[in-house]
Each structure stands twice: as C-alpha cells, then as structure tokens.
Amino acid sequence: MTEPRNPETELLFLIRRARAGDSQAFETLATAYRDRIYRWALVRTGDLDDAEDATQEALVRLHRGLRKFSGKARFETWLYSVVRNAAAEVQRRAARSRRLNDRYAVQGALPSTTAPPRVVEGLETRRIEGLVKRFLQELPARQREAMDLVDLQGLGQAEAATRLGIRSATLRTHLFRARRAMRNRLLETVPGIEETGTE
Amino acid sequence: MNCRECRDWLLEASPLEIAGALGELSADRRADAVESPSEAEWREHAQACASCLTLAERILEAQEELAAGLELLTPVGRLADALAVASREAVGRRRRARRRRVSWGTTAAVAAGVLMIRSFDSGGGFRTDSIDVVARGYIGSALAPEVEALLDESVVVLETDDEDVVVFWFYQGRGE
Numbered sequence: 001m002t003e004p005r006n007p008e009t010e011l012l013f014l015i016r017r018a019r020a021g022d023s024q025a026f027e028t029l030a031t032a033y034r035d036r037i038y039r040w041a042l043v044r045t046g047d048l049d050d051a052e053d054a055t056q057e058a059l060v061r062l063h064r065g066l067r068k069f070s071g072k073a074r075f076e077t078w079l080y081s082v083v084r085n086a087a088a089e090v091q092r093r094a095a096r097s098r099r100l101n102d103r104y105a106v107q108g109a110l111p112s113t114t115a116p117p118r119v120v121e122g123l124e125t126r127r128i129e130g131l132v133k134r135f136l137q138e139l140p141a142r143q144r145e146a147m148d149l150v151d152l153q154g155l156g157q158a159e160a161a162t163r164l165g166i167r168s169a170t171l172r173t174h175l176f177r178a179r180r181a182m183r184n185r186l187l188e189t190v191p192g193i194e195e196t197g198t199e
Numbered sequence: 200m201n202c203r204e205c206r207d208w209l210l211e212a213s214p215l216e217i218a219g220a221l222g223e224l225s226a227d228r229r230a231d232a233v234e235s236p237s238e239a240e241w242r243e244h245a246q247a248c249a250s251c252l253t254l255a256e257r258i259l260e261a262q263e264e265l266a267a268g269l270e271l272l273t274p275v276g277r278l279a280d281a282l283a284v285a286s287r288e289a290v291g292r293r294r295r296a297r298r299r300r301v302s303w304g305t306t307a308a309v310a311a312g313v314l315m316i317r318s319f320d321s322g323g324g325f326r327t328d329s330i331d332v333v334a335r336g337y338i339g340s341a342l343a344p345e346v347e348a349l350l351d352e353s354v355v356v357l358e359t360d361d362e363d364v365v366v367f368w369f370y371q372g373r374g375e
Contacts, residue, residue: 023286026282026286027282030278030281030282030285031278031282034274034278034281035273035274038272038273038274039269039270039272042269042272043269048272051272051274052274052275052276055274055281056276056281056284056285059281059282059284059285060284060285060288060289060292061289062285063285063286063288063289064289064292064293127264128264128265128267128268129268131261131264131265131268132265132268132269132272135265135269148269150213151213151214151262152262152265152266152269176211179210179211179212180210180211182261182265183209183210183258183261184210186254186257186258186261187206187254
C-alpha cells in the first residue's frame with residue numbers, strides 16, 4: 001500500500017487511524033495541534049491558566065469526539081469549534097469557582113486563593129508584552145478571535161466567520177473594532193504625529 | 200487626502216492593505232475586504248506626510264510584534280502528561296456515559312414494571328410479594344435474591360444487565 005503524500009489526505013488518514021483506536025495516531029494528531037489549540041483557547045479565554053485548562057479539556061473532547069468528525073467540514077474548522085466549547089466550559093467552571101471563593105471570602109471561611117499573576121517568559125520587550133496584554137485583557141473575546149483568525153493567522157473573512165458561527169458582516173464589525181482598539185493606542189505612542197497633514 | 204482621513208483609513212485597514220499601500224506587498228496578495236481610499240491617493244499623502252507614514256509602519260510593526268508575542272505563549276504542561284490525562288479522562292467519561300444510559304434504562308424498566316404490577320393490582324387477584332419483572336435488555340434471568348416485604352408492603356426485584364446492580368422496589372399496598 002502506498003503512503004498518502006497530500007497533507008490533507010495524510011491528515012484524514014491519521015484521523016481515521018486515531019478514530020479506530022490507534023493511540024499512536026492520536027498522539028501524533030494531538031502533538032501537531034496542541035500549540036494551535038492552546039493559541040485558540042488563549043485568544044478565546046484571554047487568560048493563561050484558563051487556556052491551559054481549556055487545552056486539556058479540548059484534548060479530552062478530541063479523543064472522545066473524533067468519531068463524530070464526519071469529514072464534511074475541514075478538520076481545523078471542526079477542531080476550532082471543539083476548542084471554543086471546551087473554553088466555554090472551562091470559563092463556566094472558573095466562574096463558578098470564583099463565585100464560591102467570593103462567597104467563602106465574604107464569610108471568612110477560606111483564605112483567598114487567587115494565584116499571583118504568572119510571568120510571561122520569553123517576551124523580549126515590554127512593548128510586545130504590553131501589546132499582548134492589551135489584546136488579551138482589553139478586547140472582548142469575539143474581537144480577539146476575529147482579529148486573531150483574520151489578521152494574525154491569515155484566514156479569509158468567510159472562513160473566519162464560519163468558524164465563529166457568525167455572518168461575514170458581523171465578523172467585519174468585530175474586526176474593525178478590534179483594529180481600532182489596538183491601533184488607537186499607537187496614535188498616542190508614535191512620536192511626530194500631527195494633525196496638520198496635507199490636503 | 201488629509202491626515203485625518205489617512206489615519207481613519209489606517210485604523211481599520213487590513214495589514215495586507217497597509218503593506219500594499221506601503222509597496223511592501225505584491226498586488227495579488229492585497230486584500231479587498233475593506234472599502235478604502237485608493238492606494239495611490241494614500242501613497243501620495245504618505246510621501247508628503249512623515250507622521251502618517253510612520254504610523255502605517257508602526258501599525259505593521261505592532262501587528263508582527265503581537266503575532267510574535269502570541270506565538271511565544273505555549274502550554275506549560277508536558278505533552279506526554281496532557282495526552283495521558285486526555286486518554287484516561289476520555290475513557291472514564293465514555294464509561295460514565297454508558298453507565299448513565301444503563302441507569303436511565305433501568306429506571307425506565309423499573310417504572311414500567313411498577314406500572315404493570317399496579318395495573319394488575321387494581322384488577323385484583325395478583326399477588327406481588329416477590330416478582331421478577333422482565334424488561335427487554337435490562338433484566339437477566341439469573342436468580343434474584345429472596346426478599347421479604349414488610350407487612351402491607353410489596354416488593355419488586357429487578358436484575359439489571361450489570362450483575363452488581365439489583366433493584367429492590369418497595370411500595371405500600373399488597374394486592375390480593
């Protein structure tokens with residue numbers, strides 16, 4: 001039997017093997033997609049810890065749900081929805097946990113368990129760190145997702161809208177708002193910007 | 200085009216459009232999703248306005264920095280651990296889901312059995328001290344343990360397809 005060469009065919013071949021219970025195939029698949037899953041989860045949740053949990057949850061769902069992948073949609077599109085659902089579940093759990101902690105904190109029964117903020121390693125400049133923080137902390141989830149898929153990952157607007165389950169016009173609205181929010185700050189920071197430009 | 204119009208365009212234009220306007224991109228890669236002033240017009244303004252040109256360059260730079268910054272953020276947990284947990288958890292959930300399905304089936308069988316017995320009771324002449332109720336798929340034919348109902352009570356013993364689970368259903372009343 002000849003080995004499939006086309007990446008798309010190769011992927012479907014891998015999925016079929018993983019679906020049939022081949023743990024090696026699942027491992028290969030998960031290894032190939034884990035960073036991407038984390039990135040999507042991070043953009044969705046805006047929080048490093050939630051993204052970590054959502055990645056784990058998405059891997060579990062991937063393991064369980066591969067049988068449901070019919071191959072009608074692109075695998076990445078399907079996986080993206082798996083990650084979004086996993087992230088939503090993790091955020092629901094985190095919100096419940098926070099509410100519980102708040103309740104106990106009010107009653108004085110438990111000390112606050114808020115972890116210290118994690119230091120993002122590897123970011124060379126404060127500028128980059130500032131950009132990432134602003135992106136994750138100041139933009140709403142939908143705007144982050146739209147900007148990430150279209151501007152940062154280079155997806156077409158139609159494909160991005162499909163992944164997010166929204167209309168293209170709605171996607172464009174989120175996208176423009178995200179760009180404005182991120183770029184407006186640059187107007188303040190770029191030196192030499194004047195309002196006297198040429199007509 | 201003046202600075203205000205130029206910046207308004209810059210605030211919403213796609214990175215590809217900005218790169219195209221700066222002449223940094225081949226024409227076939229330019230996006231056309233945003234209705235924008237003509238690139239020639241924009242370029243003309245940018246040639247005469249250093250600040251707008253700087254802003255355009257800074258936007259592209261920031262875009263790349265943001266992409267690079269996000270790329271640096273990867274999961275901290277070990278891949279092998281994550282895979283092991285995923286596999287174990289997935290199998291566990293599958294089992295739990297199966298048990299839930301069985302449990303619903305058992306409940307349905309019990310309910311059906313009780314309804315059947317009640318209907319016999321109301322018709323009279325059917326004693327329900329200890330009855331094996333047969334429900335498709337859930338009740339086995341293995342021996343049920345002997346169970347005595349209290350006075351004025353009846354009992355239904357149901358075996359499930361899980362040999363560790365036997366359901367005893369006590370209820371008030373004794374059909375004669």
